[in-house]
Amino acid sequence: MEIKKVMVVGAGQMGSGIAQVCAQAGYQVLLNDVKEESLARGFSIIEKNLSRQVSKEKIREDEKVLILSRLEKSSSLQDAEQVDIVIEAAVENMEIKTKIFGELDQFAPSHAILASNTSSLPITEIAAATSRPEKVIGMHFMNPVPVMKLVEIIRGLATDDEVYQAVEVMTNTLKKVPVEVNDFPGFVSNRILMPMINEAIYTLYEGVATKEAIDEVMKLGMNHPMGPLTLADFIGLDTCLYIMETLHDGFGDDKYRPCPLLRKYVKAGWLGKKTGRGFYNYQ
Numbered sequence: 486m487e488i489k490k491v492m493v494v495g496a497g498q499m500g501s502g503i504a505q506v507c508a509q510a511g512y513q514v515l516l517n518d519v520k521e522e523s524l525a526r527g528f529s530i531i532e533k534n535l536s537r538q539v540s541k542e543k544i545r546e547d548e549k550v551l552i553l554s555r556l557e558k559s560s561s562l563q564d565a566e567q568v569d570i571v572i573e574a575a576v577e578n579m580e581i582k583t584k585i586f587g588e589l590d591q592f593a594p595s596h597a598i599l600a601s602n603t604s605s606l607p608i609t610e611i612a613a614a615t616s617r618p619e620k621v622i623g624m625h626f627m628n629p630v631p632v633m634k635l636v637e638i639i640r641g642l643a644t645d646d647e648v649y650q651a652v653e654v655m656t657n658t659l660k661k662v663p664v665e666v667n668d669f670p671g672f673v674s675n676r677i678l679m680p681m682i683n684e685a686i687y688t689l690y691e692g693v694a695t696k697e698a699i700d701e702v703m704k705l706g707m708n709h710p711m712g713p714l715t716l717a718d719f720i721g722l723d724t725c726l727y728i729m730e731t732l733h734d735g736f737g738d739d740k741y742r743p744c745p746l747l748r749k750y751v752k753a754g755w756l757g758k759k760t761g762r763g764f765y766n767y768q
C-alpha cells in the first residue's frame with residue numbers, strides 16, 4: 486500500500502497545515518475546498534509559513550519553490566480519483582462528514598484510504614457512510630500542524646491492520662509521532678484536554694479568578710505553553726463546545742456538561758482568535 490498522492494479536504498487552519506507538511510515530506514498534494522476564497526487563504530498561509538522557514542534558514546528558497554510545486558488546488562471531490570489517500574479536515578459536523586465520505590467513496594480508487602482529522606467524532610460511524618469501512622481511519626493532527634509532533638491514529642471497528650500500518654508509515658514520513666488509540670468519544674487527546682478547558686471556563690464563570698490569573702496559574706504552575714483560556718480561543722470556542730457536547734452525549738455523564746459561559750460566548754459569535762474576540766480581544 487504505497488502512498489504517493491494525497492488529497493486534503495478543507496483548506497482551513499488544519500487542512501492547510503496538513504497539506505503543507507505532506508508537501509514538505511515529498512507527497513503530491515491536492516488541497517480541496519468548496520470555497521475559492523478558503524483555498525486562496527489556505528495557500529497564502531502555506532506560502533507565509535514556508536517564507537518564514539526560509540527567513541529562519543530552515544529551508545532554502547529553491548526548496549520552498551519545490552514544495553509549493555507539489556501543491557495543487559482542487560474544487561471538486563471527484564479529484565479523489567487521482568489519489569492514494571484522502572485526509573478530510575472539514576468542519577466538525579457528522580452530517581457534513583458523512584456526506585463528504587459518501588462522495589469520496591464513489592470517486593476514490595478502490596485501494597485509496599479515507600482518513601478523517603476529526604477531533605472527537607466516531608470513526609466507525611463515519612466509516613459506515615462508505616462501502617469500504619476497512620479503509621477508513623482517524624488521523625488527528627494537532628494545531629498548529631507544522632509545529633505539533635503528535636498524530637493520534639484512531640482505528641474504527643472495521644479498520645484493516647494494513648491500513649493502520651500504511652498510515653503509521655506516512656505519519657513517520659511526515660516527521661510526526663503516531664500514537665494508536667481506540668474509537669471512543671474525544672479519543673485520548675480531547676477526552677483529557679477539553680474537560681480541563683471546560684473546568685477553566687467554570688473557574689472563570691464562578692468568579693474564582695480573572696481570566697489572566699487562571700491562564701497564569703496553568704502556564705507558570707503547570708508549565709503549559711498557553712493558559713487554557715488562551716488555548717480555547719486559539720482552538721475556537723465553537724469547536725470546544727462541539728467537542729464537549731460530543732463527550733456529554735457519548736458518555737452521558739454530567740462531568741462533561743459544557744459550561745454555560747462557553748455556550749453564551751458561542752451564541753454571541755465570540756469564537757476566539759478567528760473572529761477577533763473570545764475570552765480575549767484580538768482586534
Ligand code: CAA
Pocket residue numbers: 534537541543604626627628629630631632633674675678710711716720724
Ligand atoms: N503555524 C506554523 N508555525 C507556527 C505557528 C503556526 N500557526 N505558530 C507558531 N509557529 C512556529 C514558529 O514559527 C516557531 O518556529 P521556529 O521554532 O522554527 O522558530 C515555533 O512555532 C514557536 O513559535 P513562537 O516562538 O512564535 O511561539 P511559542 O514558543 O509561544 O509557540 C505554540 C507557539 C507552538 C503555538 C505554543 O504556544 C504551543 O505549543 N501552544 C499550545 C498548542 C496546543 O496545545 N495545541 C493543541 C491544541 S488541541 C488540538 O489541536 C486538537 C483538537 O482537536 C482541538
